[in-house]
Amino acid sequence: MIYNHDIIIVGSGLAGLRAAVECADQTNVAVVSKVFPTRSHSGAAQGGITAPLGNEEEDHWEWYFFDTVKGSDYLGDQDAIEILVKDAPRAIYELEHMGVPFSRTPEGKIAQRNFGGHTRDYGKGPVKRACYAADHTGRVVLDTLYDQCLLHQVKFYSECYVLSLVFEKGRCAGVVIYDLATGELNLLQSKAILLATGGCGKIYKTTSNSNATTGEMFDLVYQQGIPLEDMEFVQFHPTGLYPLGILVSEAARGEGGILRNKLGERFMERYAPTVKDLAARDVVSRAILTEVREGRGIDGKDYIHLDLTHLGKEKISERLWEIASFVRIYLGIDPAHEPIPVQTTCHYIMGGIPSDVNGRVLADAKGSIVPGLYAAGECACVSVHGANRLGCNSLLDLLVFGRRSGMAMKEEIAQLEPPSLKKDSLKPAEEKLTQLLKQRGREKIDPIGKRMQGVMMEYGSVFRNEEGLKRGIEEIRSLRDRYRNIEVMNKGKGFNFELMEAMELGHQLFLSEVVLLSALHRKESRGAHFREDFPQRADGDYLKHTLIFQTPKGPEVRYKPVKITRFKPEARIY
Amino acid sequence: MLVKLKVFRFDPSKDKEPYYQSFEVEADPMERLLDCLNRIRWEQDPTLSFRWSCGHGVCGSDGMRINGICGLPCQKLVRDFKEEVLIEPLPVFKVIKDLVVDLAPFFERYRSIKPYLITKTSPPEQERIQSPEKQHLFEEAVRCILCACCTASCPINQNKETEAYVGPAALVRAFRYLFDSRDEASEERIALLDHKDGAWGCQTLWKCTEVCPKEIPVTKQIGQMKKRIYEAKHKR
Numbered sequence: 119m120i121y122n123h124d125i126i127i128v129g130s131g132l133a134g135l136r137a138a139v140e141c142a143d144q145t146n147v148a149v150v151s152k153v154f155p156t157r158s159h160s161g162a163a164q165g166g167i168t169a170p171l172g173n174e175e176e177d178h179w180e181w182y183f184f185d186t187v188k189g190s191d192y193l194g195d196q197d198a199i200e201i202l203v204k205d206a207p208r209a210i211y212e213l214e215h216m217g218v219p220f221s222r223t224p225e226g227k228i229a230q231r232n233f234g235g236h237t238r239d240y241g242k243g244p245v246k247r248a249c250y251a252a253d254h255t256g257r258v259v260l261d262t263l264y265d266q267c268l269l270h271q272v273k274f275y276s277e278c279y280v281l282s283l284v285f286e287k288g289r290c291a292g293v294v295i296y297d298l299a300t301g302e303l304n305l306l307q308s309k310a311i312l313l314a315t316g317g318c319g320k321i322y323k324t325t326s327n328s329n330a331t332t333g334e335m336f337d338l339v340y341q342q343g344i345p346l347e348d349m350e351f352v353q354f355h356p357t358g359l360y361p362l363g364i365l366v367s368e369a370a371r372g373e374g375g376i377l378r379n380k381l382g383e384r385f386m387e388r389y390a391p392t393v394k395d396l397a398a399r400d401v402v403s404r405a406i407l408t409e410v411r412e413g414r415g416i417d418g419k420d421y422i423h424l425d426l427t428h429l430g431k432e433k434i435s436e437r438l439w440e441i442a443s444f445v446r447i448y449l450g451i452d453p454a455h456e457p458i459p460v461q462t463t464c465h466y467i468m469g470g471i472p473s474d475v476n477g478r479v480l481a482d483a484k485g486s487i488v489p490g491l492y493a494a495g496e497c498a499c500v501s502v503h504g505a506n507r508l509g510c511n512s513l514l515d516l517l518v519f520g521r522r523s524g525m526a527m528k529e530e531i532a533q534l535e536p537p538s539l540k541k542d543s544l545k546p547a548e549e550k551l552t553q554l555l556k557q558r559g560r561e562k563i564d565p566i567g568k569r570m571q572g573v574m575m576e577y578g579s580v581f582r583n584e585e586g587l588k589r590g591i592e593e594i595r596s597l598r599d600r601y602r603n604i605e606v607m608n609k610g611k612g613f614n615f616e617l618m619e620a621m622e623l624g625h626q627l628f629l630s631e632v633v634l635l636s637a638l639h640r641k642e643s644r645g646a647h648f649r650e651d652f653p654q655r656a657d658g659d660y661l662k663h664t665l666i667f668q669t670p671k672g673p674e675v676r677y678k679p680v681k682i683t684r685f686k687p688e689a690r691i692y
Numbered sequence: 693m694l695v696k697l698k699v700f701r702f703d704p705s706k707d708k709e710p711y712y713q714s715f716e717v718e719a720d721p722m723e724r725l726l727d728c729l730n731r732i733r734w735e736q737d738p739t740l741s742f743r744w745s746c747g748h749g750v751c752g753s754d755g756m757r758i759n760g761i762c763g764l765p766c767q768k769l770v771r772d773f774k775e776e777v778l779i780e781p782l783p784v785f786k787v788i789k790d791l792v793v794d795l796a797p798f799f800e801r802y803r804s805i806k807p808y809l810i811t812k813t814s815p816p817e818q819e820r821i822q823s824p825e826k827q828h829l830f831e832e833a834v835r836c837i838l839c840a841c842c843t844a845s846c847p848i849n850q851n852k853e854t855e856a857y858v859g860p861a862a863l864v865r866a867f868r869y870l871f872d873s874r875d876e877a878s879e880e881r882i883a884l885l886d887h888k889d890g891a892w893g894c895q896t897l898w899k900c901t902e903v904c905p906k907e908i909p910v911t912k913q914i915g916q917m918k919k920r921i922y923e924a925k926h927k928r
Contacts, residue, residue, distance in 0.1 A: 153743075154795070156838055157751040171818075207818075214819040217809030217874065219827060219834045226821035251834070257750065258834050265808040299788060328746040361722075364748045439835075443907070444748060447767055448722070564734035606738075612705060612789045613741035615733065 119304045122536060123148040123273070125527050126293060126308040128280055128335065131160035132256070132513060133495025133520035134314035135263035137477075140524025142270035145531065148306065150275040150295055152330050152618075155264050159316055159328040160516065163256025164367035164440060165233060166248030167213075167517070168510040169206035173227040174246040179203045181238060182247065186511060187685045189235045189398045190468075190504025191645035192661065193348070195681040198475050198500045202511075202518050209517045210249050218262045220251050221437070231437075232372040235398035235508040235692070244396045248510040253369050253440045256513065275306070279618055281547040283311070283338055283491070284539060290490035291537035294547040298618065301611030303548055307539045309531040312492040312523050313339070313471060313479075314516075320622075321630050322464035322579065323571035326358055326365035335497055337625035339471050340632065344481055344488055345665040345676070347499040348469035349629075350637035350647045353507055354580050356402035358463025359444055360421040366441050366460055368509040370426055371395045373437055377406065378423045378457065379414035385422075390692035397692035400506040400646040403462045407580050416459060423457035430454065462580060468507055468646065469636070470499035472665065477523025483665055483678035494523040501663065504680075505645020554620060559603035563620050566597050566604070570623070570630055573597070578634050583650040587638040591631060598627045632673065636664045639675045657687050695719050695728050696776040699740065702787050710787070713737075714776070721771035726754060729765060729779070742791035749905050752837030755782050755844065756791050762841035762903045782844035784855075798840050801858045805866040805884060810877035826873040833868040833913060835906040836861065842900035842910055848893055857893030860900035860910045866891075867913040870920065882921050891917045 123146050127134045130151035141147045151158065170177040182203045187194055214220060214228060221229040230246040238245040251258045267274075277298040284292040284305070292307035318333020319325035340346050356377070357366040371377070377395050379385050389405040390397035397405075410420045426434060431454040434442050438453075445453050470493070472480040477492040495516045502515055577590030601624060608616040642656035643649050662677040695717050702710035717731045726744055733740045744754040749767045757780040758768060765779070785793035843849050843859035866885055869875050885891040891914060900910040 153745050153751070153753065154799075157743075157745045157753045159746065159751075161837075162746050162748075162750045211815075211818055215811075215815040217869075217872070219830065219868075219872070220819070222822055222824045222827045224824065226823045226826075228819050252831070254750075254835060257837070261834070261836075262808075268803055269808045328751060330745050362748070440750070447749070448724075448769070608738040610703065610705065610739055610789075612703065613792050614739075615741060616738035 120539065120541060121304060121306050123306060123308045124531050125310050125312065126150060126306050127312045127314055128293060129158070129314035129316060129495070129497070130155035130274070131158040131314060131316055131495060132259060132263060132516035134312065135260070135267055136517050136520030137312050137314065137494060137524035138272045139263060139266045139270060140521050141528050142267065142272050145528060148273040148275060149267070150278050150280060150293065150306065152277065152279050154276045155274060156260060157330070158260060159331050161257045161260040162326070162328060162365060163513055164253040164365060165369035165372065166231060166250035166255045166510045167210060167259070167513040168233065168236060168247045168508070169210040169249055169514065170203070170247055171207055171210065171228060171230060171249065173223055174230045176238065177245055177247055181240060181245065182206070182236070184240050184685055185236050186502065186508055188241070188690055189506055189508040191506055191655065191690055192685070192687040193501065193504030193644060193663070193680055195501050196683040196685065197681045198502050200683065201475055202502050202514060205518045206514055209514060213259060213262065213517070216262050216266055218251065219258050220249060231369060232396055233509040234368050234371065234396045234402065237393065241392065244393050248369070248372065250369065252436070253367050253438050259513065279621070280335065280338065281551065281621070283342060284543045286537050286539055288489060289537070290488060292539050292543065294544055296551070298613055301614060303544055303551070305539060305541065305544050307537050309534045309536060310490055310492060310527040312477065312494060312527060313497055314493070314495045314520065315497045317467045317496040318626070318629055319464045321570060321626050321633070322574045324358060324363040324461065324575060325464040326355055326363055327464065332622040332626060333629050334622050334625035336470065337628045340628065340668050343668060344479060345472060345667045346469060346632055347472040348501060348636070348664050349467070349632050349666060350640050350664060351468035351505050351645055352464060352578070352633060353399055353466040353468060353646050354403045354462040355465035356399055356406055356462055357424050357460040359448060360459035360461045362448060363461070363463035364444055364448070365463070365465070366424060366444070366458060370424060370438055370441055373433065374429055375424050375426045377402070378425050379409045380416050381414060385409050385414070393692045398506055398508060401692055403580050404648060406462055421459045421461040424460045425457040426453045427455060427457065464579070466507055466512060467496060468499070468501070468503040468505060470497050473498045473500055475500060475522065476526035477519060478526065483676055492523045492527060494519045505647060555606055555609055555617065557605060559605040561600050561604040563604055563616065563623055566600055567619070567623050570594065570597055570627060574630055574633070578630070578637060581648055581650055582637050584638065587634050590634045591638065594627060594630045594634065601627055632666055635673055635675065636666050640664060661687065693719060693721055693770065695770055695773065697728060697732070698776050698778050699732070700780040701790055703739070703789055719770045721769070723770050725758065725765035725768040725770065725773070725777065728770065741789045750837060752839035755839040755841045756780065757782060762845045764839060764841070764905045767905055782840055784844045784849050785840070795840060798843060798859070798861070801862045802838065802865060804858065805862045806881065807865045807869070809869060809872065809875050810880065811874065812876045820874050822873050830868045830871045832908050833864050835908055836864050837906060839905060841903045841905060845899040845903045847897050847899060848895055854893065856889045858890055860894070860914065863891060863894065863914050863917065864908060864910055867917050870917060878924070882924050885917060886921050886925070891921060
């Protein structure tokens with residue numbers, strides 16, 4: 119079937135839903151999602167959303183601007199960051215007006231807490247900037263936005279998987295979707311398409327990301343000849359619950375939690391003397407793994423302790439209820455009495471589909487626009503996070519740029535005629551799917567996927583070097599050879615998750631290569647990308663964004679300049 | 693350790709009747725039942741269907757019946773099960789395939805209670821003021837992840853004669869807005885809830901509270917709602 123809409127949004131996390139709410143009243147908008155919308159991974163965000171409201175203590179957008187630039191290790195585009203930080207209060211008040219149940223100060227204002235890398239007066243000490251709803255901020259914002267979509271009658275295609283992007287005369291004009299419930303293909307066509315599909319944490323073994331966070335959209339875009347930007351910058355969150363990797367929010371440290379090694383030392387004092395446990399995530403993750411490497415992990419293993427025992431039962435149950443419940447369920451520990459074992463866990467990708475501040479996807483280093491195609495949220499690279507994202511900046515990014523994309527699409531489509539795709543546009547996707555179901559082979563999906571996740575952990579996580587990256591790339595390429603030989607055993611039409619995972623894996627194997635190759639070419643250390651063989655930041659050579667293109671000759675790495683408006687690069691010390 | 697699972701199977705495209713299939717998987721005692729189900733799917737039978745996503749009780753995808761009690765397999769550790777574990781889909785809802793049920797009616801009812809803040813006055817430039825005490829009134833209710841375990845466990849929803857009852861999950865969300873001091877539609881909400889399939893459908897059987905994976909005091913909240921409705925009517 120062919121269905122017509124003015125706007126199609128792929129992804130039902132905060133960026134997608136915020137964009138949908140923006141467009142719903144004046145246009146015919148549809149949201150496509152792999153999962154039921156309220157299952158989207160934005161709902162797993164815990165700690166908060168940053169805005170310099172000054173509800174708890176003095177704060178200014180200029181301080182926030184500086185922190186975000188410094189947090190990005192000077193790779194963030196400062197024109198975009200300025201938009202983000204200046205728009206933050208409006209974005210928060212808007213959420214509050216929609217009904218988000220924020221925690222409150224004694225005066226009844228939105229409560230704010232400390233978070234890593236957010237400081238007063240350009241780095242002098244931590245500042246309370248993260249607006250929060252206990253430790254389920256993402257959950258309640260996602261619910262509120264979903265509820266707003268119900269109010270505005272947004273059309274949802276739930277549990278539908280995007281197989282391909284369809285172009286008509288150089289313009290993105292539709293998507294082919296696979297309906298998980300029926301196994302049928304449908305073509306959705308529209309005047310504009312927003313990709314808001316989140317990250318790709320599932321290419322790593324240890325991750326805080328959900329099962330749906332597989333990242334195939336990055337590859338679908340990349341295979342169209344559109345570049346991916348800064349894909350070497352993968353954030354490892356310092357505190358994933360050991361051994362599952364489930365997120366234990368930075369809010370735990372924001373509320374006073376302390377990281378300790380096996381000697382009980384507050385080791386962050388050595389790595390970040392001013393803000394200690396509240397340094398930026400890349401700094402804390404490297405510190406944890408350095409402690410582990412030097413033999414100070416707990417029981418000689420690769421984890422350390424997050425100590426909340428001094429916070430008291432009441433504070434924990436009021437502000438960190440979810441975290442306390444995870445620790446109790448999965449480890450049988452009461453964090454009021456015992457420290458929590460934590461390890462670094464793949465959390466967020468700073469890079470993504472290059473886009474401008476209105477969500478328009480950019481085709482090259484010059485900034486040519488891909489007509490009809492937009493991207494927002496974690497899958498996009500604006501770039502406001504540069505080489506390392508600060509905690510609580512992601513939800514803000516989703517809301518600010520989700521809305522801006524919505525506004526830009528609404529404006530653009532007013533002057534456009536609808537596309538006129540034919541049913542043939544379904545064909546290539548249909549043939550690929552039939553081939554995948556028909557093909558016989560010796561390989562199974564699961565072992566290839568597990569090995570890919572292992573390779574990415576070994577060679578593409580917190581510490582990297584040339585030898586490892588080269589070996590990783592080689593291994594991923596040989597996994598891709600094995601992948602050509604897979605057989606999907608489940609031939610059924612209804613809820614065939616094996617088939618979906620097979621399709622996802624095909625994309626992930628390209629994506630993994632993109633991450634490793636981008637990392638191999640960046641011969642310096644910046645933000646979350648740390649090269650043991652090049653441990654210094656090299657502004658002379660690498661103060662620029664990576665763009666990786668898929669060409670007929672294979673992947674090609676190019677660069678584009680960083681936009682620096684206000685803050686010149688300085689040494690980054692916390 | 694070896695885990696034995698007896699799993700409900702039904703593929704309407706080929707099975708006339710549902711049946712149960714037994715599996716054995718190796719698992720660490722600290723692993724989740726969800727890990728066992730995935731292992732079955734990855735290593736033994738790729739045709740097994742069930743929903744899951746976050747894997748730690750936040751997204752609400754994997755509600756099912758475990759040894760007769762509705763819950764999330766991502767929240768259950770292997771070490772807590774000694775005997776064979778019986779895995780079935782959530783009751784009340786139509787089975788689409790294996791453990792996947794049709795939740796469309798669940799979300800339809802959710803929608804029917806107007807799950808959004810309704811205000812008549814325009815908001816201030818900044819945030820509305822709400823005291824921490826007023827916010828705490830509904831703080832527990834916002835933990836709901838719409839996993840449908842409560843509604844599937846409710847004997848009223850299970851009974852054919854009373855199946856039109858809107859169910860505990862929708863009522864928790866109704867409670868969340870009714871008790872939010874920022875909402876300005878109590879009369880409208882009370883009218884929506886004040887009938888036999890609304891708040892009065894609840895017969896205080898506590899099953900919802902027993903199973904809620906987020907420990908929401910569902911029955912207590914429905915009780916508070918009934919009291920509020922009763923008082924509103926008697927004021928008039």
